[in-house]
Amino acid sequence: MNLQAPALDLSGISKSYPGARALDDVSLRLMPGEVHALVGENGAGKSTLIKIASGAIQADSGTVSVDGSVVANASRRAFQALGIRVIYQERQIARDLSVGENVMLDRLPGTGLVSWRRTMSEASERLAVLGLELDPRSSVRGLSVAQWQLIEIARAVDYGARAIIMDEPTASLSRVEVERLFDVVNALRARGVAVLYISHHLDEIFHLADTVTVLRDGRQVFNGAVAGLTPDQLVNEMFGEVSHTVDRTDSCNRDGGPAISLVDVHAGTRVRGVSCEIYPGEVVGFTGGTGSGTTELAALLVGARRPSSGSVVLGGGRRLRSRTGAASAVAFLPSDRKRRGLLLDKTIADNLLLGRLAVPGPPVVMPRRQRKVATMLMKAANVKSDSADRGVRTLSGGNQQKVIIGRWMEVGTPVLVFDEPTAGIDIPSKMEIYATLRRLANEGAAIVVCSTDFQEVGLVTDRVFVMRDGRIVGEVAGALASEQRLIEMEMSA
Amino acid sequence: MKWLPRAFRGELVRVFVPLVSAVVLLSFYTEYKKDNFVAWANLENILLQTSVLGIIAIGQTFLIAAGQLDLSVGTFSAYCAVLAATQVVNGRSEFLAVLIVLLVGAFVGLIWGAVITALKIPPFILTLGGLSVFQSLALVRAKNSPVPVRDSFEWLRTGDVLGLRTPIFILFVVLIVAAVVMRYTRFGRQVYALGSAEEASYLAGLPTTRTKILVYVISSTLVAVAGLILMARIGSGDPRSGGGLELRAIAAVVLGGATLAGGRGTPVGSFLGVFVLGVVQAALTFLNINDSWSDFVFGGVLIVAVLITAISDLRRDNKGQRGPLAQIFSMRGAATAPVQPAENTAIQQRQENT
Numbered sequence A: 001m002n003l004q005a006p007a008l009d010l011s012g013i014s015k016s017y018p019g020a021r022a023l024d025d026v027s028l029r030l031m032p033g034e035v036h037a038l039v040g041e042n043g044a045g046k047s048t049l050i051k052i053a054s055g056a057i058q059a060d061s062g063t064v065s066v067d068g069s070v071v072a073n074a075s076r077r078a079f080q081a082l083g084i085r086v087i088y089q090e091r092q093i094a095r096d097l098s099v100g101e102n103v104m105l106d107r108l109p110g111t112g113l114v115s116w117r118r119t120m121s122e123a124s125e126r127l128a129v130l131g132l133e134l135d136p137r138s139s140v141r142g143l144s145v146a147q148w149q150l151i152e153i154a155r156a157v158d159y160g161a162r163a164i165i166m167d168e169p170t171a172s173l174s175r176v177e178v179e180r181l182f183d184v185v186n187a188l189r190a191r192g193v194a195v196l197y198i199s200h201h202l203d204e205i206f207h208l209a210d211t212v213t214v215l216r217d218g219r220q221v222f223n224g225a226v227a228g229l230t231p232d233q234l235v236n237e238m239f240g241e242v243s244h245t246v247d248r249t250d251s252c253n254r255d256g257g258p259a260i261s262l263v264d265v266h267a268g269t270r271v272r273g274v275s276c277e278i279y280p281g282e283v284v285g286f287t288g289g290t291g292s293g294t295t296e297l298a299a300l301l302v303g304a305r306r307p308s309s310g311s312v313v314l315g316g317g318r319r320l321r322s323r324t325g326a327a328s329a330v331a332f333l334p335s336d337r338k339r340r341g342l343l344l345d346k347t348i349a350d351n352l353l354l355g356r357l358a359v360p361g362p363p364v365v366m367p368r369r370q371r372k373v374a375t376m377l378m379k380a381a382n383v384k385s386d387s388a389d390r391g392v393r394t395l396s397g398g399n400q401q402k403v404i405i406g407r408w409m410e411v412g413t414p415v416l417v418f419d420e421p422t423a424g425i426d427i428p429s430k431m432e433i434y435a436t437l438r439r440l441a442n443e444g445a446a447i448v449v450c451s452t453d454f455q456e457v458g459l460v461t462d463r464v465f466v467m468r469d470g471r472i473v474g475e476v477a478g479a480l481a482s483e484q485r486l487i488e489m490e491m492s493a
Numbered sequence B: 001m002k003w004l005p006r007a008f009r010g011e012l013v014r015v016f017v018p019l020v021s022a023v024v025l026l027s028f029y030t031e032y033k034k035d036n037f038v039a040w041a042n043l044e045n046i047l048l049q050t051s052v053l054g055i056i057a058i059g060q061t062f063l064i065a066a067g068q069l070d071l072s073v074g075t076f077s078a079y080c081a082v083l084a085a086t087q088v089v090n091g092r093s094e095f096l097a098v099l100i101v102l103l104v105g106a107f108v109g110l111i112w113g114a115v116i117t118a119l120k121i122p123p124f125i126l127t128l129g130g131l132s133v134f135q136s137l138a139l140v141r142a143k144n145s146p147v148p149v150r151d152s153f154e155w156l157r158t159g160d161v162l163g164l165r166t167p168i169f170i171l172f173v174v175l176i177v178a179a180v181v182m183r184y185t186r187f188g189r190q191v192y193a194l195g196s197a198e199e200a201s202y203l204a205g206l207p208t209t210r211t212k213i214l215v216y217v218i219s220s221t222l223v224a225v226a227g228l229i230l231m232a233r234i235g236s237g238d239p240r241s242g243g244g245l246e247l248r249a250i251a252a253v254v255l256g257g258a259t260l261a262g263g264r265g266t267p268v269g270s271f272l273g274v275f276v277l278g279v280v281q282a283a284l285t286f287l288n289i290n291d292s293w294s295d296f297v298f299g300g301v302l303i304v305a306v307l308i309t310a311i312s313d314l315r316r317d318n319k320g321q322r323g324p325l326a327q328i329f330s331m332r333g334a335a336t337a338p339v340q341p342a343e344n345t346a347i348q349q350r351q352e353n354t
Helices: A046-053 A076-081 A099-103 A116-129 A145-156 A175-190 A202-208 A231-239 A294-302 A337-341 A348-352 A354-358 A367-380 A397-407 A427-442 A454-460 A483-492 B006-033 B040-065 B073-089 B094-119 B123-142 B166-184 B186-196 B198-204 B208-234 B245-255 B267-286 B291-316 B324-329 B332-336 B346-353
Strands: A008-017 A020-030 A035-039 A061-066 A069-071 A084-087 A163-167 A194-198 A211-216 A219-225 A260-267 A271-278 A283-287 A309-314 A330-333 A415-419 A446-451 A463-468 A471-477
Touching: A008 A046, A020 A035, A020 A046, A020 A061, A020 A194, A020 A211, A035 A046, A035 A202, A046 A163, A046 A194, A076 A084, A084 A145, A099 A116, A099 A145, A116 A145, A145 A163, A145 A175, A175 A194, A175 A202, A194 A202, A202 A231, A211 A231, A219 A231, A231 A427, A260 A294, A271 A294, A271 A309, A271 A471, A283 A294, A283 A427, A283 A454, A294 A330, A294 A415, A294 A446, A330 A397, A330 B198, A337 A397, A337 B198, A348 A354, A348 A367, A348 A397, A348 B186, A354 B186, A354 B198, A367 A397, A397 A427, A427 A446, A427 A454, A446 A454, A454 A483, A463 A483, A471 A483, B006 B267, B006 B291, B040 B073, B040 B166, B040 B186, B040 B208, B040 B245, B040 B267, B073 B094, B073 B123, B073 B208, B073 B245, B094 B123, B094 B208, B166 B186, B166 B208, B166 B267, B186 B198, B186 B208, B198 B208, B245 B267, B245 B291, B267 B291
Parallel strands: A020 A219, A035 A194, A035 A211, A084 A163, A163 A194, A283 A446, A283 A463, A330 A415, A415 A446
Antiparallel strands: A008 A020, A008 A061, A061 A069, A211 A219, A260 A271, A260 A309, A463 A471
């Protein structure tokens, strides 16, 4: 019998926003030394729950207790003082400060005056635990997203904490780095720190968690031990029944020559000599680990990055020289949707119409006509919102991606390049997006999917190029591109 | 309000209603205290006095909506005034003087735009430098004292077009054309997209460089127009006449619903912002209130307006995404956008390549 008080106890939590009930009577209890997974599709209420559990917002009803005593009207700072730490999904890095200062940001050591010697030595220790050998005095600028994420993990990991909330901590980490994080979580567990672990990756949950809570539409639909659950059961709890197949009608048409081709393209040390041809009506994948060059390849294919040598040739033989004005030849759907894809402070309609602003057209636009077009595109892309006048910010990640896809519908752009098309998107939306990709290909577009998600490229593409260190190391038909086959190809090269 | 264009309704509540009610309330209060405030002659007077600032503010609206800024507009308008006056004094025709000043305006805008896009310099610092440079150039060209042009530019000073005084007519033409361009042209929509998210616009394939250069050309040309009116109205090219206009213009644009983060702002809103400031000034004069209070009232109006906007924004999206301070200063992008590693942005990549 466990007589300890729960490290963090959320009881009967409800929270409403105007027009939406985010959480409805959710209870979640974290015992010391427990790794508790929190899962659910986007918009299920995970973020709201984390915000309440860390004091960022207040619940409408219900109580939050730390170590058995109720915390009332507390702020984020108060929760931090009680030993609740959070690793946020979005990067919280001060770009002008050093690595060490970023690690120690919330507790610079020293009395009165900051002791820089201790700051740097303690930061080094924290980073070393995560296997990150960085000079703490160096700048965080120019580091990779994965390194930034590790810095934030190093900041939050505190063996004296009561509970650590990790929101998608592995989103941009490589396999090796994920293993290191697992070691850290296990060490925390051994020291009696409770961990609330939020992830879209079910294998991580089965590998790591003791218990799991599933949220769906703001309600708690499952709460229990992980042992004895199967992945399929968990997925069904999260989404109801989902189909896992994507239509793969081959509509590739090689008669008229390639829609876009790469001729011995180099870009610094990131891409080293890639040549390939992509034809109308096919879905081609480029995959590999983080740093393999797929993201840089996407930028090269759309003209956002100029090759240091070699060239990108469009259908018809024209060379692609810059991004500006290239939208009628090749559309780009970037990976970081919020910052690089969307006009985040604008409406759904404004975002849907952006594709039309990028290709040649009549100089005068009539708002009434534009609204009609936007409404039509919203339907075509299956964006779930009652009006195109809503802010695009209010949509879930899946719907935001659909807006970006909708932007290029009916524009007639022959090539569409996706970089990580479904990163951070829940499974049902993923399936819808895959179906849309296939539909666009069947209508004659050439689709390029640059993705580090092996499962994804195996599911959606006709042909897959496997990349490592900026080179293509293998090609395989999509139907044969199982996750295992792709890993083998990447490793053996 | 159904009969209004849809996009207007949001702005209407947020910007136009508060500004217009401020004007009406203040006007009737002044009328009640002293007669003849609400009268065509007085309205004409206010419009005349605000024509210079109004045209500059409309130009600045293009810049701010595109996420840009030009702090040199005040002293540049003075330089244009001096330039026009010296041309006429040196025996050139009025027509030629006007043409030269307009061309200089467009050229200066082209330089700003080209330098800012090519070298990716923050416009704030660059145009702050421009503020000093133009002040000095104006003083040098005018040899430190106003260049009188009493007998020239009669048409611009006292002439009428279609029953309106020429500066008022020019102001209204600029206002209508600007409003139509911003709302009904691809260029206008590209300006808002650029100001809203520069990198997303660039990656979508919009001509962001061209758009940026064009907004500087438009703004600087309008500043040249304002400089001509300034010169005609004072009757001389005064090298010190444009001081402080840049801050008043920016204040009016923000009063009219823009945010310095870009992506918002309308010419009509900016004009109303300028007009409110003009009515306040006139009311102070009418009520014989010491002129020293005018800057206090001007600042107060701005602070109150920004607070009202911030509070209404807070209530509208109380998602807790931005802190109240970030809202009040409208630095939305800067304050809360999750930062990204430098190497990952396309703009950086372009720099790497060049």
